[in-house]
Amino acid sequence: DVKVTQSSRYLVKRTGEKVFLECVQDMDHENMFWYRQDPGLGLRLIYFSYDVKMKEKGDIPEGYSVSREKKERFSLILESASTNQTSMYLCASSSRGRTHRRDTQYFGPGTRLTVL
Amino acid sequence: GQQVMQIPQYQHVQEGEDFTTYCNSSTTLSNIQWYKQRPGGHPVFLIQLVKSGEVKKQKRLTFQFGEAKKNSSLHITATQTTDVGTYFCARQNYGGSQGNLIFGKGTKLSVKP
Numbered sequence: 001d002v003k004v005t006q007s008s009r010y011l012v013k014r015t016g017e018k019v020f021l022e023c024v025q026d027m028d029h030e031n032m033f034w035y036r037q038d039p040g041l042g043l044r045l046i047y048f049s050y051d052v053k054m055k056e057k058g059d060i061p062e063g064y065s066v067s068r069e070k071k072e073r074f075s076l077i078l079e080s081a082s083t084n085q086t087s088m089y090l091c092a093s094s095s096r097g098r099t100h101r102r103d104t105q106y107f108g109p110g111t112r113l114t115v116l
Numbered sequence: 117g118q119q120v121m122q123i124p125q126y127q128h129v130q131e132g133e134d135f136t137t138y139c140n141s142s143t144t145l146s147n148i149q150w151y152k153q154r155p156g157g158h159p160v161f162l163i164q165l166v167k168s169g170e171v172k173k174q175k176r177l178t179f180q181f182g183e184a185k186k187n188s189s190l191h192i193t194a195t196q197t198t199d200v201g202t203y204f205c206a207r208q209n210y211g212g213s214q215g216n217l218i219f220g221k222g223t224k225l226s227v228k229p
Binding site: 031033040041042043045048056058090092103104105106107108109110 | 158160
């Protein structure tokens, strides 16, 4: 089974702090994604990466950056956390392989971040 | 554009009643995926539909892909409390690259015992 893990389930930070959210997958997936989920707004894509050191902006990249130095790890960085970044953050990964499960996304358990 | 519209946003049913959520697109889809997110959990892949008019079943869940490949539905027969959660459909983002999906906003199902 695919396993996607996230570094923390719950995190509380103060405004202005630099925040790192880590995501690791163990299935050698090429693609990795970061979403935030807020009530009534569904899943909104922040950034995604389709290869090591490659990244593309999603729908709401402002205030975030990402890093993918190794294939299995994708980090989301909040350079200076703000209260409007309080949210549930979900990481996902998918394969570009030639199977019927291509592009199926496997999600981590999520990190609920509160910025005070 | 490439958005997928899901209706209804919320559905409250009595246990044993049926439930249906719909996913609509203004453009033709190559395929559609469905995910379920339990309360406090994360989205979990349920199924992918690829062919026009395709119907797939998973126990009490029936998934359909429209003939024109612009809409899809998920029907649950005789709901149980274990069906509670939010159901999302997702389409591929053709304008993007490398497997990016666009998710609908989901239908939140609550089941009264």
